[in-house]
Every structure is written in structure tokens, then in C-alpha cells.
Amino acid sequence: MAPHFFNKLFKRKKKGPKEPTFTLREWSPNAIGIWDSTCEINGDIFNRWKLPIQPEQRPRSPGTRQKSSQQQSSLFRLPAEIRRLIYLELMGDRRVHIRYFWRKPSAEPHSEPRWRWWHAVCDHSDGFIDDPVEDICSISGSEGPTDIVKPKIGTVGWLRCCQIGYEEALEVLYGTNVFAMNKVMDTPFLISRNLAPRCASLMTSLDISFVVGFWEPGQAEDDWMATYYAFFGLFEKSFRGVLRLRVLLRMPPCEAQEDLYTPEKGKVFLKPWEGLLEGREWTRLQLCVPYNWHDWFQEIKGSMPELARLELVSTSWADHSLAPADLAWSI
Template structure:
């Protein structure tokens, strides 16, 4: 009985502590759930350098880890001297009859004596490189998440920052916002790992064979492929992960920019900042791009009727980045894709802005393209609207 009596007091004390804890939680300001949501944080990480970290943790979604500084390319003479110094420890170099690789008698690197480089003309070698990993539409992103190819019930590795690419399934009409990403996350037992690997670039390991292979093939990898990027944030991350000498070789990009606003006049400050950063990055970082297709979607909230237009006071905010991008270089193709429901409004805004600057819309350097609406009015896109990170 005594034990039960004191046990009651202990239980009462625990209940009082719980009540006090609830009162403290009520007194403290509640934190908005979106502020602690990783998707909300990821929507800003990687755009600016203050959201990145040198030698950072690959499993920290609050700071994008930057690659280590690139060292200078080793001069051929120094590299040959290094190989010669290590050759004394290699016993498998010499065969029983002849010297397979006599480094002491070679004044140049052995790769220059390869039959592939000495017999095949450069034009033939370039065609081989393009057949291996060029001339395709490739989804590319550096993002925080888990590796594809795992079933839901399987134990997956922890989420971390990782590269992902996939050759687009739609050969005729590639789209950065298609379902290729979801296809890579399908059950490998059902689809098969061989099927998943079929959509990857083949032959990229050739770049690591030797110096000459690297110098010859790398420009074709960047210049002959069209890179599909599904958001502005992911586009702004790449200049911090890819060397400027490589990034400047990219010649063709297809981007999807989604603005979560009910109308073009209800953009938040964060949306406007991302919009301006997108075009500034395209002008200053992607200096080699000559073929660009940028699709802009106003992601209307589901069940919200279309209302309003592009007000004249926002012509400069919307259209001026287009004109600045068009005048930044000589373009082979510069298309601004606009969804069908807002195409007429943006076309009128473009004509007003270009007329103020003494130009016709047809002479602006960019062309407006009508694309299908990303949204519907039947409420089926509530999950997309509620998704913080696109």
C-alpha cells in the first residue's frame, strides 16, 4: 500500500511536469513548419556562396559542399619524370622478350604512340566521341537526396548531395520537367538495373584513359549535348560545381522556371530575387551558351480562377531580363516559352517594353513560344502547389 501511495505522488508530479511543459510551449512562438522543412531550405541553398561550404559535409542539406580547388594540369615533362621514378617498382612492365614500355628511351608520352591517335584521323575520333557520349538531351542536376534504384522497402543509404544525370526518354520533344527523374526512382527489381543503366551516358570513363583523350573528348561532351535543367536553383548551383573552363563549353540548355504565384503581379520578394538571379547567372556564368530554351510557368494555385494580367508597371521587371540576355551575345536560338493561358498577356507586355526602347518585338533578339499549361483548374495540382522546392 505504501508503495502505491508514493507511486501516485510520482505520477502526479509527472503530470504536473507535462502540464508545465505544455504551458512553456504555448508561451514560446510557434515555428512555421515550412521554416524547418528541408525542401524550404534547399530552395535557397546553392544559389549564393554564403549557402555553400568548402569541404562541407555531403549529408548536410543546409550547406552545399564545394569541391576542392582544382590543381593545375601537370606538365607533360614533369608527368613523364614521375612515371619514370615509379617504373622501378613495377615489375610487370617488361615482358620476357621485349621491353613493352621503355620509359627511359621515350622522349614523349606513350599515349602519343597509340594506334587510335596515330592511325585514325581527328574527324573520325570526334565521330566516335559523339557516338559514345554526345549529341543527346541529358537531364543534369546536383541535388540533395537518395540514390536512385532502391525500392521503398529496401534500406537506402542516407540522403546526401549527389550528381544525377539521365539521357531523356523523349528523343523528339525533350522536356526538363518530364518524368525521367521519377523513372530513375522506380523499383529496379521490376524495371531492372540494366534498363536503368541504359539511359546513362556511355563511354565517359574514356576521359580518364590519358591526357590526350581527356583534352580531345571533353569539349565534345559539353558542347554537343543539350542539358535539361528542371529548376532555376539547380541551374545556379552548377557554376559552383563545374570549372569555369568546362562550364563555358556548354552550348545548349533547356530550362524550366516555375514561379509559384497566382498571377504575374503577385510574385513574392523571394520569387523576384530568384527570377533576377536566374538571368544574371545565364549572362555571366554560361557565357558559351548559344542555344537556349527557357520555359516560364506561373504555377497558379489549384481551384483559383485565372484573373488579372501583366500590369504595365511590371513590364520592366518581367521583360528587361529577356532583353539584356538577348543583347549579351550572338544567339543561334533564344526561346522564351510561355504557358498558353498567359501567352497573350506576356506578348503584350513584351511589345510595350520593346516599343519604349524603340524596337519591335520581332527584332528583340528572342522569340516567344507558346507551351501547354502546366496547371489545370480542377484541383489536381494541390500537391505541386504545396511543394516548397521545385
């Protein structure tokens, strides 16, 4: 009996399954959080391979709970216009970089890898930048997982003060800031899945960029195009209040390769913009492409009169380290 007893006493716990050895780049169309199959309702924030999301939220009926007038507060005795100016000074009219991402362990004590929010106030502009390549925050690589301390909107705790303060300030926070989502394709999907529907619908200004890959026809191109079309669906489902939008396509700087970009492919690429133009009074709808792709896009756009209201501009951005074959997977 003794050997059997000691075997039980010192029996080691079985190790869980090893995580996959490859890492999906966030710009991959197969990144975690883009498709429903990679999400889990009420999931574990410590699980790298399933994005934890909340159950679909039903809108609350207005007036279900009686509000306090807060007249004991000197702030709420001010006119609503004055309170709005205060909210704007505290948390509005800024350009804010925002991400929800998988954070690796840091040097901090008891740091664990987990899904988490990150944001920083842009240190270059309060709104849209004439040429996105001038966005210092993007160039310095300071968006997302970094140890560099960046300025924050430090007064969002006010949203927990009372119901009136929450409702008044929420519109300022989401309705007056320009939210920038840079470099990676998964960010708009993750933001739409993790923000409360009301908050996402209050957003009015988005500045989004992501890497584009042009491949030979096949699975890689099919995956990317499926995700690209799904991106436009977000504006019907989640970002319904957006009236100012700029999308920067970070494309490989390869020169003329007719087998990679044909007029037919260009029309397929621009087709979802047609649906985006319909049914919304855009104050700014801009497609921004690297300078060496501008003439090609302009020619295709000119053959599609339904895109006449789409503003097409060029940027000096180019990254010669990005080849088309590098843009889908990192294994």
C-alpha cells in the same frame, strides 16, 4: 566511487541537434545552394543544409605539363576528324537530363542520404522538343530521385584515359549535348557551383524550366524575383558559351487576375532578357510560356522593342494543382 565510475562507463553520447522539420522545395527561391550563405567550401556531402562546393579554381597555364603524343595507340593515329566522330557516337549529340540534388536513403544496403549527381539520356529526343510538354522524361517524373533505371552516357570514363583523350572528348561531351534542367529553380545554380568552370563554359545548349509563383507584393514575391534575376547572372559568370537557350516558365493556370499580373510587373519580369540578348550571337533564345499566359506576355514584349529578337512561344503545359500560394514553401 562505484556509482561515479558506472556513470562514466555507461554515459550516453549526446545527440547532435535535430534537423529542421520543414523541407524547402527545390523550386523555392530559398532552396539550399542558391545563395552563398547556404553553401560550404569543401563541405560535407552528408549535410542536407549546406551545399558542399569546391574552392574557386584558378585556370591552369597551358603547356605546364608535357603531353604524350599517344602514337602507340591506334586510335590516336587516326585523323582528328575521325576521332571526333567516334566521340560523338559515344557521348555526344544527345539530350541529357542533369541534376545535382539531395538524395534520400534508398532500399540499397548501406544507403545513406547525401548530395550526388544524377543524369539520364532523354528517351524522347536528341535535342530541343517542339513543345516541352511532350518531354516524356519530365511527365513521368523520372528526373532525379527515382528507382527507375534510365539510360546513361556510359563512356565518360574515357575522360580519364589520358590528357589528349580528355581534352578532345570534353568538348564533345559538354559542347554537343543539350542539357535539360527541369521543373526546379535550384538546378542551374547547383550545376554552376559544382561543375568545373571549364566544363560549364563549354556548354552550348540548355533547356531549362522552373515553376513561377505570382503573389501579392511582399516578401515571397521579392525573394522569388531576386532569385529570378540572379538566374540570368549565371550566364555571365558560368554559362558563357551557351548559344542556344530555352526557358519554360511553369506558371499557375489561374485566369485573368489583374492584381497579380499588371503591365508594370510584366516589364519587370522581362527586363533581364534584355541584358541576356546583348553581347552574344544567339542561335536560339526562346521563352516558352503556358498557352493561357501567351497573349499577356506577347503584349508586354511588343511594348519593349529591345526584345524583338527574343522568340516567344506557347506550350500546352498546365498543372491545375499548382496555385500561386503553393509555389514558395513546403512546411
